[in-house]
Amino acid sequence: MKKLLWTICLLGILFPPKFGLKVQHDGISAKNGHGMLEKKESSRSNLENYDYTKYHPIEEIYKWMSQIEERYSEVVTQHFLGMTYKARPMYYLKISEPTSTLKKIFWMDCGIHAREWITPAFCQWFVKEILQNYKTDPRISRFLRKVDFYILPVLNIDGYVYSWRKDRFWRKSRSSHNNGTCFGTDLNRNFNISWCNVGASKNCTHQTFCGTGPVSESETKAVSSFIEDKKDSILCYLTIHSYGQFILTPYSFTKTKPSNYDELIRIGQKAAKELKAKHGSNYKVGSTSDMLYFTSGNSRDWAYHIGIPFAYTFELRDNGTYKFTLPEDQIQPTCEETMAAVLSIYDDIYEREWGFNEVVFTSATMRLSVFLFFMLFF
Ligand SMILES: *[C@@H]1O[C@H](CO)[C@@H](O)[C@H](O)[C@H]1NC(C)=O
Ligand SMILES: *[C@@H]1O[C@H](CO)[C@@H](O)[C@H](O)[C@H]1NC(C)=O
Ligand SMILES: *[C@@H]1O[C@H](CO)[C@@H](O)[C@H](O)[C@H]1NC(C)=O
Ligand SMILES: *[C@@H]1O[C@H](CO)[C@@H](O)[C@H](O)[C@H]1NC(C)=O
Numbered sequence: 138m139k140k141l142l143w144t145i146c147l148l149g150i151l152f153p154p155k156f157g158l159k160v161q162h163d164g165i166s167a168k169n170g171h172g173m174l175e176k177k178e179s180s181r182s183n184l185e186n187y188d189y190t191k192y193h194p195i196e197e198i199y200k201w202m203s204q205i206e207e208r209y210s211e212v213v214t215q216h217f218l219g220m221t222y223k224a225r226p227m228y229y230l231k232i233s234e235p236t237s238t239l240k241k242i243f244w245m246d247c248g249i250h251a252r253e254w255i256t257p258a259f260c261q262w263f264v265k266e267i268l269q270n271y272k273t274d275p276r277i278s279r280f281l282r283k284v285d286f287y288i289l290p291v292l293n294i295d296g297y298v299y300s301w302r303k304d305r306f307w308r309k310s311r312s313s314h315n316n317g318t319c320f321g322t323d324l325n326r327n328f329n330i331s332w333c334n335v336g337a338s339k340n341c342t343h344q345t346f347c348g349t350g351p352v353s354e355s356e357t358k359a360v361s362s363f364i365e366d367k368k369d370s371i372l373c374y375l376t377i378h379s380y381g382q383f384i385l386t387p388y389s390f391t392k393t394k395p396s397n398y399d400e401l402i403r404i405g406q407k408a409a410k411e412l413k414a415k416h417g418s419n420y421k422v423g424s425t426s427d428m429l430y431f432t433s434g435n436s437r438d439w440a441y442h443i444g445i446p447f448a449y450t451f452e453l454r455d456n457g458t459y460k461f462t463l464p465e466d467q468i469q470p471t472c473e474e475t476m477a478a479v480l481s482i483y484d485d486i487y488e489r490e491w492g493f494n495e496v497v498f499t500s501a502t503m504r505l506s507v508f509l510f511f512m513l514f515f
């Protein structure tokens with residue numbers, strides 16, 4: 138009798154009956170505007186007309202940010218980061234689900250180089266994807282339980298405006314130097330890491346002018362002091378550039394490898410694979426000094442150096458046909474594939490940080506622990 142019970146018990150544990158668990162899908166159809174405040178209604182319809190497959194001038198991006206904050210007020214807030222040289226406000230978006238637990242941060246900035254228009258387009262695409270899907274996509278809602286997203290859609294606003302109005306190929310900021318005889322600092326040579334030692338110029342007429350000192354520029358100052366302040370919480374720093382199709386790791390100023398280089402490469406290679414699976418684009422993965430050239434004072438090396446463990450530079454499409462003037466019909470596929478790569482990186486970081494805690498909830502380990510419990514007590 139006892140033996141029989143034992144056997145039934147064991148069989149039950151090892152081959153549990155299936156309790157047809159049904160996943161409820163929230164209807165996304167019930168989305169009519171009746172009874173809504175007029176203001177909210179108008180911001181919603183404007184936002185729904187926003188074309189993510191076009192490049193937008195800064196005025197439209199500012200407006201988009203406020204509309205996003207209003208439309209998704211339950212998870213998004215817009216925050217002031219600092220002023221540009223020409224006194225334009227810099228804002229970042231914080232996507233955060235209200236919970237009482239302390240959360241980590243995934244930071245992403247776009248548009249540090251003015252002419253790389255595909256990058257602000259990607260930051261906006263990213264925000265849209267997260268907001269449209271966080272309630273229904275378990276992958277995204279999982280992130281938001283542990284992490285807040287901080288997105289800076291256009292870092293170099295003055296340069297971006299200049300590239301729209303005067304010179305499509307402008308790269309730098311618009312600060313004035315040498316008594317107004319030349320303009321602009323390469324903000325990605327102005328961070329406080331091996332400042333102006335290699336691959337940067339002290340001549341303000343050059344494209345890679347590193348500024349008058351480390352962090353001499355107001356834009357760099359705004360980003361650095363914010364990140365420095367939050368560095369203990371920031372798990373991942375992504376900075377988005379174009380073009381060339383690379384996922385790049387530290388460092389740029391030396392061939393010396395960071396301590397978690399192998400892991401950075403492994404995560405980067407998986408991201409490149411997921412990226413390629415979308416539309417077939419080939420991305421190369423490696424450190425900037427191995428893959429491209431030596432530079433110093435860039436934001437990614439600095440972020441890694443101050444202790445942010447996962448720091449990558451993306452160089453988006455293309456690989457040399459259109460260069461900085463990527464046609465608008467490539468915005469969507471570029472954003473889709475980049476989204477896949479970024480989420481792959483986030484998945485890996487998530488697993489590394491919190492994956493272990495979830496193992497206990499899988500049915501296999503549950504069965505094993507029940508089995509062990511019986512073995513010990515009977
Ligand atoms: C700067 O430019 C102004 C106007 O062109 C001129 O009057 C002034 O002498 C210049 N200063 C220096 C230090 O060159
Ligand atoms: C740059 O970093 C060094 C330490 O690495 C520090 O001593 C220095 O004050 C920093 N400079 C600026 C302008 O932040
Ligand atoms: C800066 O670069 C320009 C253009 O290459 C050159 O004509 C000029 O002499 C340089 N200035 C200095 C101070 O080296
Ligand atoms: C650029 O990418 C296209 C499409 O992925 C590919 O056909 C082409 O060979 C690539 N060119 C270079 C120089 O890598």
Ligand SMILES: [Zn+2]
Nearest residue numbers: 250253378379
């Ligand atoms: Zn760039």
